[in-house]
Amino acid sequence: MEPRPEIAHWWFASIFLLLGLILLAEVIVGPTVFGRRPWRRYLWPATALASGVLLWLVAALSTFSMLHLIAHSIWAQAAMIAGAVELAVVRGLLRRPAWSLVTAGMLAVSGASFLVHEQNGWLFSRSAFLHHAIGWVLVAAALFPIGKAIRPRLAIWSTGFAVTVIVVAVLLYTDRDVAPIFGHLSEFAGESK
Amino acid sequence: MNEFVGRLEERAENRITTKRARFVAIEALGPLTILAGVVWAIAQPYRLVFLRDTEKGLWDYLGQPPLLVVFVGLVFSLLIAPGLLEDMRRVENDDRKDDGTAS
Numbered sequence: 001m002e003p004r005p006e007i008a009h010w011w012f013a014s015i016f017l018l019l020g021l022i023l024l025a026e027v028i029v030g031p032t033v034f035g036r037r038p039w040r041r042y043l044w045p046a047t048a049l050a051s052g053v054l055l056w057l058v059a060a061l062s063t064f065s066m067l068h069l070i071a072h073s074i075w076a077q078a079a080m081i082a083g084a085v086e087l088a089v090v091r092g093l094l095r096r097p098a099w100s101l102v103t104a105g106m107l108a109v110s111g112a113s114f115l116v117h118e119q120n121g122w123l124f125s126r127s128a129f130l131h132h133a134i135g136w137v138l139v140a141a142a143l144f145p146i147g148k149a150i151r152p153r154l155a156i157w158s159t160g161f162a163v164t165v166i167v168v169a170v171l172l173y174t175d176r177d178v179a180p181i182f183g184h185l186s187e188f189a190g191e192s193k
Numbered sequence: 194m195n196e197f198v199g200r201l202e203e204r205a206e207n208r209i210t211t212k213r214a215r216f217v218a219i220e221a222l223g224p225l226t227i228l229a230g231v232v233w234a235i236a237q238p239y240r241l242v243f244l245r246d247t248e249k250g251l252w253d254y255l256g257q258p259p260l261l262v263v264f265v266g267l268v269f270s271l272l273i274a275p276g277l278l279e280d281m282r283r284v285e286n287d288d289r290k291d292d293g294t295a296s
Contacts, residue, residue: 007256014261021222021269028218029277036280173258 006177013172019047020166027158041090048106049083052076071117075110082106097152104145111138123184126176134171137164212285219277223270230262 022043026034035041055076059069085102088094114135120128141164148157178190238244241260242253 003252003256007252010256010258010261013258014265017226017262017265018268021226021265022273025219025222025269025273025277028215029281033277033280033284036283037276173262 004177006175009172009175013169013175015047016165016169016172019044020162020164020169023158023162023165027155027162042087045083045086045090047083048079048086052078052080052083055079067117067119071113075113078106078109078113098149100145100149100152104142104149107138107142107145111135111140111142114138120186123181124186124188126174126179126181126185129181130171130175134168137167137171212281216278216281219274219281223266223274226266226269227263228266230259230264230266233262234259 022040026040053076055072059072059076082103082105085094085099089099112135114131118128118131118135122129122132141161144157144160144164147154147160151157179185234241237259240258242249242257
């Protein structure tokens with residue numbers, strides 16, 4: 001028996017929360033201390049690349065419509081490209097700060113994927129609300145890597161990125177298969193579970 | 194003591210305070226996350242499978258959000274934070290040695 005979608009989302013939320021805490025820790029201790037153990041430097045790029053691979057699996061095995069298929073595929077591709085570029089940056093193969101723009105593109109595309117494949121309004125159900133909220137959070141968060149490309153030394157960009165990952169984790173934790181949002185649940189959404 | 198020495202001492206004190214704050218922040222991240230999970234479990238006990246009467250499967254036991262938050266906090270506290278604190282101390286010691294060599 002497969003786990004319900006909400007359970008899969010809570011697992012993803014846990015991975016995001018741990019990643020967010022580690023990224024926040026990087027901001028607190030600074031890049032010199034954080035980079036003393038190589039696995040820590042590779043964590044974020046590897047997570048992006050792995051999530052791209054997992055999203056291809058989601059696109060192939062758990063797709064309900066053509067719109068979902070396209071959204072998941074674009075999202076998977078964007079995550080893999082950003083992960084690969086970040087890996088090259090960590091390895092020292094790419095040095096220019098402008099490469100952060102690839103991560104900005106990934107966040108914008110991921111956010112757009114969330115927004116495009118949710119066809120219902122904000123208060124249709126909790127799931128619809130979360131699609132809109134996560135989508136706009138990711139689109140807005142694209143500003144942080146853009147800022148890093150322009151002013152790489154400012155800590156605010158890394159802090160903003162880490163906080164964004166934690167916010168997405170919190171939003172994912174609030175997911176339920178069918179549940180009201182702020183007291184609203186459309187009659188077309190199904191019965192609350 | 195002239196004004197330059199006073200400023201240097203003030204700067205050194207600020208640096209020590211910042212370092213202490215960083216140590217405290219890294220030590221606090223994990224416990225704060227665990228606390229958030231515990232508070233969530235108290236506020237919404239129906240999020241815990243053990244406290245529900247409905248039919249439960251293996252996946253329900255593996256996906257209990259407040260316990261997952263507590264688990265993440267534990268992982269950070271036990272596996273991530275100690276290494277970061279150790280590296281912070283090492284870098285601090287290296288800096289001290291460099292300062293000693295320079296002076």
